[in-house]
Each structure stands twice: as C-alpha cells, then as structure tokens.
Amino acid sequence: MTKVDGVGSRLPSKSFESTVIVPLNNRWLMIVYILQHVSECEDREDVKIVGIYSAAELANEAALNFSMVPGFKDFPQGFSVDPYELDRTFWKDGF
Template sequence: MDYFIYSLEHIYTDETHRDAKFIGFFDDIQELEKVKQKFLLLSGFSEYPNDFYIKKYELNKIHWQNGFTEVVGEIGRDYLPEEDCVPNYSYIIKKINQETVFKVSHTYTIHTFLDDEREIGIFSDKKMANDVIDFLKQKEGFKKHPDDFIIDEIVLNDQHWCSGFG
C-alpha cells in the first residue's frame, strides 16, 4: 500500500534573495492548517502570507537519483515539482500510526559559499533510509561524494521552525 505525508514550507523571494523555511511534516491536514494559521501571525510570515506551500510527499520513494552530474534550477538548487505527484490511490500516513519519518538528502559543495542540497526522499524507517543511501552511493554523480548524505529523523505534526523572521 502506498502512503504520503504533507509538508508545510514557507518560501519567499524579495529584492535580494530567496529564502525557504521548513515548518514540518504532517499526517493530518487540519493540524497543518492550525500551525499555518499560527505562523501567519509571526513577523516575516505575516508579510508574505501567500508564500506558504503545502506539498504531498510519497513515502518510501526516491525522488532524486541522478546525483550531481549537472547544475540545475536556481544556481544549482533542485526543487521537487510544485504539483502533487502522489498517486490517487495513496493513503495518508496517519492510517499506520507513524510517529516519525526519515528524510534523506545529499549536500554537494559547488564552491566555498554555495552548497547544493538535493532532497532524496522521505522514508518510513531508518533501515530503508540507509539502504537507499547505500544504493545511491554507487550511482554516477553521488559516488564521488559518498559521505555527504544526511538522514534527519523528523517527528510528525511537530513544527520545526518556531519564530518569525525579518
């Protein structure tokens, strides 16, 4: 059975830069909306109220397999598509009472002041996350940087940003 989670991020662009803040992963859209409403009251977020993004992430899917063979996107940064790419037959992860997920990413240093982080995927357990890393370490574009993978255990329905900005 296929499962998904929701992600809440705030990504804005002003005259000088683009900035992204990961707020959290959620297994309940109502809980996500409550958190979003709280953030709309904080400085920075209240100035950019239309820059919240809710995405669905398919669980246990590798979203980036190509490594760093070319620079793409905004100065090399790669973003997942804006549209939901979760199959209609997928179920929200809440059905399996998952408390945490494991986010796998890879960071590549382009030059002294610029790193490029690729989001690999969100996985249901640490073993699967490690298996994906072992698989990707053999692929072109990653095998030159095998020690740059990151696994973050993330608690669901918990906000990972807690203040305003600006």
C-alpha cells in the first residue's frame, strides 16, 4: 500500500522502481518526477526543465550527471526533483 498526497486514503498500488501508480476513479494515477535547474543571472532567475523521469532515483542520478556539465556545474545547488501527477491541471487560479 502506498499513500499518495492528495488522494486522501491508502490504496493498493503497482510500483515500477519508485514510480507510483494507483487506481483512482476508474483510471490509473501516475506520478512522474521533473528535474529542474534554477540559476540566477543578473536580476532574473533562469529555470530549465532538464528532464521528466518515471522514478525519483533516475531524476536524482540525472541531476548528479548534469552537475558536471558546463553551465550546470556553475550552479550545482540549482537542481530540484519534484513529483507531479499526470493528467492534472496546475495553476488553476493563476499566479
């Protein structure tokens, strides 16, 4: 059993490495992991989506590999990995 934030109950799940897939309202809820990099250039933030992964471990491994690549290596603390639910709308109320 896996607890997924926002689902509100414990549901049986299938797991492929650390990908979380649970049944929800007659469909499968799937979580992917987005690897982003943020760097500050003069007066602005530069945000890049580096990749989208099926497992947090894969995203973290990619961040480690990218931390040695020109540009990224200048801002090694700029990486973040965040889980996102597929087929869900974000920023519904604007920003």
